[in-house]
Amino acid sequence: MENDKPTFRIIRLTVNGETRVLHVQPHWTLSRVLRRELGLTGAKEACGEGACGACTVLVDNVATPSCMILAVEQEGKSITTIEGLSKDGVLHPIQEAWLEEYGAQCGFCSPGMILSALGLLYKTPDPDEERIKEALGGNLCICSNYEHIIAAVKSAARKMAKEVRHG
Template sequence: MTRDEHTKKSIVLMVNGEPRSLEVEPNWTLSKVLRTELGLTGTKEACGEGACGSCTVLIDNVATPSCMVLAVEQEGKAIETIEGLSRDGKLHPIQEAWLEEYGAQCGFCSPGMIMTTKGLLYKNPDPTEDEIKEALGGNLCICSNYEHIINAVKSAAKKMAKERTDG
């Protein structure tokens, strides 16, 4: 490895609507940067291979395992983490639905599941149960709480539809 491969690079990431300037190694994943450099520990890290979904964030409204993308490649993109969902002390409708439907057991998978749900509902505001299952297929829950999670997604879709009509 050459010395240049470990030279930090200055980047600006747009995280939860705010520009964040930082120095990163070229090989650092977005999940590493979010957790260790920006202190956004809601993004969980488990498998490091994109197989469990615990580190899922939205990148330009697309659910993405943040352990699978390099931070240096995310400049100019909108990154949203679980910390960016609530506004002015009010939970996002997806978070409310998770609480009401008991979507969290131990809670480790919840941030990734919630961000995947937001990505799904962004592109499909009224998904079928099969579409929910397909969207969440890359997210694992070791507590096997899938029935409650699916109910939470359905409830969130209804809450968000109501918000759109109430306006």
């Protein structure tokens, strides 16, 4: 009988601007590591197939379903979770917009939606409604709150543009 002990690797992940050294099994997803090893529960565990968007995080500012990528493959990349958006108790403009436009109902989908929207806004600062719908197409909201979510993304785009202008 071969060795039944799990094989662990030591990796360094940069999550929310902080480098963390972790012992992980090679098959662990980023979602699993964020939630169970780092206690960052904003990325939800839902479908496990990359179909619902609940586990979305930003990897190098690109919206990525964390249930579909291995943690060991994320070394050297910058990972942002919903927990990393606010700074010193001040909400990120996209979080402010979500609250102001009633983007959250039950809130389960909100972290993934927010990070998918932010990934879009980093790439396309002033998206039209079709582009917003396309970017959020991989995120499901069981409350069917899409109208408010789209309004929140538009509002966040304006807030972020104003921030850039006023630096």
